[in-house]
Amino acid sequence: MARNREFNEQEAIKRAMDVFWKKGYNGASMRDLTDAMQINSSSLYNSIGDKHKLFVKCIQNYTEERMKEAKAHASQAKTPLKAIVNFIQDSVNTILYSNNSCLAIKTTFEVAANDSAIQAILKSDADKTHSLLAELIIKAREQKEIDSEEDPETIADFIMNAFTGWYESYILYQNPVKIKKMAKYLITRISQ
Template structure:
């Protein structure tokens, strides 16, 4: 009987996430995943479960770590408006310079409509991101950095929904200047 290989689960999840990032859930085979994780399939099944369970762990890990990084980055910026602008610029950089772009957006289009567990994770991520950004917008309004007569919730929704459109635009047109110009336009409108 073959022995199961012991492995570092956290590192294995990271390696699997990279495969899912590049190939998507449907495009990633079990062989792709186990090769990247450097484990055999029985070790995967015994410790984590099947491909879907692995993906759920990966997307959960991705959304949690991304939000922790976002909050840590924003906490170093004193101006709430500058933190919002940094958030926008970070999103632009992800779209333009990260070959994998945003795993949450990719997953939303691939699986969220048909997989309730994935939808819940992504909705929680969206709600968390919205609350984080709304707090910054409200603080910027209180400090007079953003017009306090504007609707903070609408500004927040507008910012977040722009990213999906930018991502689609970049996939189709591969035009960095277009994305940067849209970001500049957005920033100029919230900074009035």
């Protein structure tokens, strides 16, 4: 007869994700993770696997949840341009006011260059985000909210790359006014 799991795996993954957010992949020890998850190391190895497999699950979970939220939020906007503006403002709020900021960007800088599994998850997430933005930009062009001469792919690339720069800028300078000004400039450029 199979043993029942002694913990809620989804809840444990969320707790582990908090550790990775705070300490990064390299800074998080197995002890940090198992303490946060409130399980012993044998339970972790038997149910999820090693630290890397846990990290992959955390990043996968994070990117899937973030995309669900982004799509839901975009579908509630009154116009495509408003959905884009909300997306930009949500990113600013995450950078400035979230305790954990963006785990995908943090992971890209720390791990993705040397980890093909993580790189694949983050690339898929970036592709989905790019597609969502490009679709909204196309709809905004159709509704004459954005200049029809503008290339949706380039605008989507520009928006996504701005987020990474803002994240870096905020880490280095801790200047919310600077981030808000850059966001305002980006929104103005898109909606001209």
